[in-house]
Amino acid sequence: MSSSPHSPASWTRTLAAVLLLAVSPVQQSLAAAPENASAQALRATHQRLSDKLERSSFGRPVQLDSMETADGLQGDVYAVVEHPLADIGSALKGSAHWCDVLTLHINNRRCRTASGPQGREMLTLYVVRRYDKPIDQAFELPFVYKVSSATPEHLLVELSAETGPLGTSNYRVTLEAVALDERKSFLHFSYSYDHNTVVRLGTMAYLATFGSDKVGFTVTGKTPEGQPDYIRGLRGLVERNAMRYFLTLDAYLSAPGADQAERRQRRWFAAAEQYPRQLHEIDLDTYLALKREDRQRDGPGR
Numbered sequence: 163m164s165s166s167p168h169s170p171a172s173w174t175r176t177l178a179a180v181l182l183l184a185v186s187p188v189q190q191s192l193a194a195a196p197e198n199a200s201a202q203a204l205r206a207t208h209q210r211l212s213d214k215l216e217r218s219s220f221g222r223p224v225q226l227d228s229m230e231t232a233d234g235l236q237g238d239v240y241a242v243v244e245h246p247l248a249d250i251g252s253a254l255k256g257s258a259h260w261c262d263v264l265t266l267h268i269n270n271r272r273c274r275t276a277s278g279p280q281g282r283e284m285l286t287l288y289v290v291r292r293y294d295k296p297i298d299q300a301f302e303l304p305f306v307y308k309v310s311s312a313t314p315e316h317l318l319v320e321l322s323a324e325t326g327p328l329g330t331s332n333y334r335v336t337l338e339a340v341a342l343d344e345r346k347s348f349l350h351f352s353y354s355y356d357h358n359t360v361v362r363l364g365t366m367a368y369l370a371t372f373g374s375d376k377v378g379f380t381v382t383g384k385t386p387e388g389q390p391d392y393i394r395g396l397r398g399l400v401e402r403n404a405m406r407y408f409l410t411l412d413a414y415l416s417a418p419g420a421d422q423a424e425r426r427q428r429r430w431f432a433a434a435e436q437y438p439r440q441l442h443e444i445d446l447d448t449y450l451a452l453k454r455e456d457r458q459r460d461g462p463g464r
Contacts, residue, residue, distance in 0.1 A: 197340075201316035204340050208348045211240055219381075221436070226379050226405060228397045234332070234356035235396055237404025241349045245415050247341035250349075251317045253418040254337065254411075257285040257307040260321070262423070266410040266430040268293045268443055271300055271456050275307075283307040285321065293443060293452065297459070301327035305335070316340055329361035337411065351411060353404045365396065377440060378402055392439070402440050409433045427453050 197205070208215075215223035223242040228235070243250075253259060261273035264287055272288035285307045288300035303323045311318035316339070323333040336352040357365070378398030383391045392398065413430035431449050434441040 197315050198311065198313075200311060200318060200338065201313075201340050204316070204338055204348065204350060207240065207350065208242075208340070208342070215240070215242060220379075224408075226401060228378065228380065228393075228401045228404070230396055231354065231356075234330075234354060235400040236352065236354035237400040238353075239349075239351045239404055239408040241351075241408065241412075242342065243347055243349055243412065243415065244345060245347055246345060247314070247317060247339055247347045249418075250339055250347055250415060251312055253415055254317070254319055255309055255312060257283045259414075259418075260285055260307060260319075261287075262426075263410050263414045264407070265453075265456065266413055266426060267406055268449060268452075271297050271452075272460055278306065289327075293449075297456075303327075303333060305333070314341070326355060329358040330355050332356040335407070349411070351404070351408045353400070353407055362396070365399070370395075376402070379405065379437070379440060405437070406434065406441060423453075423457065424450065 211225050214225050218224050220226075225240040227238045227240075254263070257275045261275060264270050264285075265273050269290050269292070270287055271290055274286045274288075276284045276286070278284040283306070285305045287303040287305065288297065289303060290297070290300045303326055305321040305323045308320045308322075309318070310320055317337070319337045321333075321335040325331055326333055333355045334352065336350075338350045338352075339347045341347055374394070376398060377392035377394050378401030380393040380397065380401065381390045382393050385391045393401065409430055413426045413433060416429055417425045427450060428446070431446050
């Protein structure tokens with residue numbers, strides 16, 4: 163028995179249809195299928211950090227955490243970005259794209275992609291200890307590249323390198339993201355590695371002497387002059403590098419096209435210069451000249 167057009171049941175169905183049309187495509191896709199555990203956990207993290215993100219000292223919704231692990235260091239950056247998740251996924255899926263991202267970092271001078279054992283996608287990064295060192299002094303980091311999740315509501319890309327230079331190992335670079343709405347996404351970028359006791363003590367000795375002026379972003383108190391007193395030592399080291407790498411992602415997402423290399427470089431440099439106490443190394447012309455030299459030497463295919 164059908165209900166009349168004016169019956170309560172008919173009005174209920176009509177209202178439900180109107181409400182469904184009012185829901186954004188992103189919200190509809192999120193409601194269509196249950197999220198995986200990783201996506202749910204990242205959304206919970208966004209809720210937990212919401213107050214810190216709104217009051218962030220970075221001038222944008224960014225939170226940076228660091229810690230000394232049992233065997234090494236880890237830095238985590240959480241951020242709300244003005245990019246749809248679909249755009250982030252298309253821009254960052256593919257090891258060649260990640261080469262373009264990672265070589266924005268001042269110390270990364272070359273990147274090559276290849277097929278590895280069992281058909282794994284490989285990405286080898288060539289890193290110099292100081293930006294002005296020649297490429298033949300770079301050490302190699304051979305990463306396995308893997309897209310662990312790529313759904314309308316969740317993206318997880320992982321880079322892992324079991325061995326590294328000078329007593330370091332177990333490098334992990336992870337990007338995870340969920341959609342907040344049609345325009346915004348919440349990102350978690352994580353950077354970590356292990357080091358042996360000799361490396362740890364040597365790094366601490368350097369940071370206590372020649373690198374004593376280097377600081378991170380976590381405020382531990384105030385100086386006698388009343389200025390913020392920033393964390394130093396190993397955690398300061400990993401915070402600087404985690405932020406540099408996060409800024410490479412941010413710059414690339416803002417100009418992902420193949421012909422946008424210098425635009426991305428300028429954007430990365432400008433973003434890093436917003437935090438001169440932590441990240442300033444060289445002037446813009448020198449940075450651009452180094453990156454131009456790298457591209458001329460290795461060509462657009464790196």
